[in-house]
Amino acid sequence: MAAAAATPGFEHMGLDGRLLRAVAELGWAAPTAIQAEAIPLALEGRDILARARTGSGKTGAYGLPLLQHLLRRRRYETYVQVLETWLSAGAQDLERWESRAGPVLTPPDLPTLTKAHSSPSLAPEPPQGPTIRVKRNISERRTVRKIVPKRNKNLL
Ligand SMILES: Nc1ncnc2c1ncn2[C@@H]1O[C@H](COP(=O)(O)OP(=O)(O)OP(=O)(O)O)[C@@H](O)[C@H]1O
Known part of the structure; x- marks a missing residue:
């Protein structure tokens, strides 16, 4: 042309x-x-x-x-749109959905929406390590934390 x-x-x-x-x-x-x-x-x-x-x-x-x-468009609007698309698609598996939509949503030379890992996981909790108790002394102006391993709980 x-x-x-x-x-x-x-x-x-x-x-x-x-x-x-x-x-x-x-x-x-x-x-x-x-x-x-x-x-x-x-x-x-x-x-x-x-x-x-x-x-x-x-x-x-x-x-x-x-x-x-x-x-x-602002990131928030894009985020909402992505969520709406995801929900309307009825996808059960976020990872599978992302693997399909990821290349479309984030072409290599565009700023990416990074995945946040702050949401609670539905996966079973991993086995817990030794219990750590935190004791706060609220009577003082500055908070004092004592971290005492469970095996030493008699020290509390
Ligand atoms: N600024 C430009 N410089 C050079 N080539 C162009 C430019 N803009 C469009 N073209 C090319 O011209 C051709 C026709 O463009 P386009 O299909 O956009 O026209 P159109 O008016 O939309 O046509 P139609 O009425 O058939 O939909 C395409 O090959 C396109 O890549």
Whole structure:
């Protein structure tokens, strides 16, 4: 698709660097006419009704702003969306679901959502080691902790 004559490059549109790299990899040196008009307006959040002939680059005209919007979404929104997808899919096994969705959710050159391990595990508790009792002396201003192994509990 030929770019519009004298059209500034994609880099002047405020597109995310990752999209600029993708566009360069596609060999798109400059936006087509419909892209040059539509992308800046779409990035501003304006509603657009556009018409251009087939093969004129309309897909990029709406696709690039759409991708930019998705890339800029806050992590929390993405997290909620991932959870909703997971729940609606009815997957029983989070690990299996992640192994399927992981490559889609976190392409190698995008910032990743790291998995948190703070939730309680459903796996049976591992055998406990020696019991350690903690005694706090709350009568003092500073909390004093005494850690006394069970075998020395007679010291308490
Ligand atoms: N800025 C650009 N520079 C060079 N090539 C481009 C550019 N934008 C799109 N193209 C290429 O032009 C071709 C046609 O683009 P595209 O399919 O987006 O057009 P379209 O207007 O959406 O077509 P249709 O009306 O058939 O849906 C594709 O091969 C696409 O990769």
